[in-house]
Amino acid sequence: MLVTCPNCGPREVQELRCAGESTTRPKTTPTQRELNEYIYFRANEAGLQREWWFCRACEDWFLAERNTVTNEVSRTWHPARSPEGSAR
Amino acid sequence: MKDIFLKKQILKRPDELKRHYDVVIIGGGSHGLATAYYLATHHGITNVAILEKSYIGSGAAGRNTTIIRANYRTPEGAAFYKQSVELYERLSGELDFNLMFSQHGHFTLAHSDRSLVVQQERAEVNKLLGIDSYVIDAKEVKKLCPQINISTDVTWPIQGALYHPPGGIIRHDAVVWGFAKQVTRAGIEIHQNVEVTGFDISNGRVHGVKTTKGDVSCGVVLSATAGWSSIVAKMAGVPLPIIGSILQAFVTEPVKPFLDKIIVSAQMHIYCSQTDRGEFLIGAEVEPYPTYSNKGTFPFVEYACRHVLELFPQLHATKILRHWTGLCDMSPDYSPIMGLTELDGFLVDCGWGTYGFKAAPIVGVTLAELIAKGKTPALIEPFKLDRFYTDTLVSEAAAAAVSH
Structure with a gap:
């Protein structure tokens, strides 16, 4: 399985770390339920999923769009260098 | 006909x-x-x-990987799994079906002082609930399981183990x-x-x-x-x-029976046992990314073999027969x-x-x-x-x- 780091190019998956699906932060003062939903609950998509990855080589974080059924990574990008940023 | x-x-x-x-x-x-x-x-x-x-x-x-045990860490968990082991013990008769349950003992190896402390904690929780589980040193491990390599000439020498005699394997x-x-x-x-x-x-x-x-x-x-x-x-x-991820395991070609215990290493993240058919059944950790793809990976095989061979160098010439994955629903x-x-x-x-x-x-x-x-x-x-x-x-x- 290959993941393309925006800085280092295609890398074997062991050289990176998957930090899980990207989530939306709750508002500034969330209720306990909102906070716990944010911390624990996950969509766990079977299909296209947007997730955070960390490259161990360049030690940088980036976003990826991966199909969790086929493990095919269709797109990776650096949120700071992309107009859409990290918005879902 | x-x-x-x-x-x-x-x-x-x-x-x-x-x-x-x-x-x-x-x-x-x-x-x-x-x-x-x-x-x-x-x-x-x-x-x-x-x-x-x-x-x-x-x-x-x-x-x-068909392992049945009850030596958990939390009182809630241990009490729950204890009853499960007891039910499994009489399940063959109840279902009128031979489940081939063999309780030959389960070792959770410790390779560091910290690990031994955790094993000791688990043993105390288990004892309190009436679960047969105690910590033994490396010599005792060797006595109970003579096939294992306890030499210090390995990546992680064995310091001791949490021994759980009722642990066993079953025909899943x-x-x-x-x-x-x-x-x-x-x-x-x-x-x-x-x-x-x-x-x-x-x-x-x-x-x-x-x-x-x-x-x-x-x-x-x-x-x-x-x-x-x-x-x-x-x-x-x-x-x-829930986050879904895959767990992989493989079996070797069948060899003569020489291991009746279940060996688990928390440090090396592997576990192995020998099935009734003589195959060595070896499993490791879930893949570190969520996936629904039931496709095995080569790094797993390489990793698991490396560690199992440190515990059982006798297996160096044994070939892998089958390798598979299963989907795991991991809770936080x-x-x-x-x-x-x-x-x-x-x-x-x-x-x-x-x-x-x-x-x-x-x-x-x-x-x-x-x-x-x-x-x-x-x-x-x-x-x-x-x-x-x-x-x-x-x-x-x-x-x-x-x-x-």
């Missing part, structure tokens, strides 16, 4: 789905079948359908077939190749299940779908704190999620990650009681889904993070 084979068939193929069932169980694995079995035997509820999208035991029930397929046989005899229908496509929900209650073979109405739905729990629960609008605290949800009539049995098979009988007993009486049994009260909203987690990471 054909008749002889037909009569011997364990599983009768049921006709079309009926219009109504009291209970619909989604998932024909060890948990779904066990729940159906105890619904029939303990509570006399037999208007039950088990809907399985593939064949029975095709998921985690047929892919696990037989567990599925045994339950299926008795469930069918009790008049419960097992529908294979029937996939659930949605639910009939109104006024905060589930009234029926939509399937690829037509719709049925029902009183209670239990989703016992392990790795596919998030997908099923999503159809019912119930969010789950390494404890299962069982029972009621916020949707009336929709029960879940998930979050079983890498430790579901060893709990099958007790899951069946407790969930059957919950379905029949409508009240959560005290034994599974700590494992309700609600704990993630109220911050009352049951952290089993110390005893279950290594997938054995």
